[in-house]
Amino acid sequence: MNKQKFIIFISFLFLFGCEDKSLPVSENSDVNNKGKIEQLEMENEQMKNQLADVEKKNGEEKEALRETMNLAFHLFTAINNKDFEYITSISSSNVQVNVEESMIYSTDYSYKINDMDYFLENLEYRYYHLEDEKLTIGFANYFSEGHSTIYFGFIKHDGQWLFDYLVTDA
Secondary structure (H helix, E strand, C coil): CHHHHHHHHHHHHHHHHCCCCCCCCCHHHHHHHHHHHHHHHHHHHHHHHHHHHHHHHHHHHHHHHHHHHHHHHHHHHHHHHCCHHHHHHCECCCCEEECCCCEEECCCCEEECCCCCCCHHHEEEEEEEEECCEEEEEEEEEECCEEEEEEEEEEEECCEEEEEEEEECC
């Protein structure tokens, strides 16, 4: 019988004495979880705002590129046709057009309009660079002897993109 009492006693200790201390069962864990949830919700909201800002910036950049790309193609046509009036109409105050010399002068560059035509099938878009209110678009113009590079600079003034310079290595 002593043996049975001993086994019952050990079983009793084993069953009721083994309590899992690693899992806290208290109100603190609920409060802690609520705090973590609130923190994650705040971080989620911040990330949503950052994403909205990035999407807005990308939309603005896309629109700037669309507008200036259209202006660049119109400029190619105006240069081909020696349409100095159009070139002047879309130019910033930094650009001067001299009809007699067939020259376009800007603050840092000058460009002589010659008899070389720019054909769409010979043009290759290379890149653009947008920084604040200034955008540069680069093209390659291919011809039988090789190619040249053309850079159009645009500046945003009063919400409108204006032609600011043209640089070429031809």
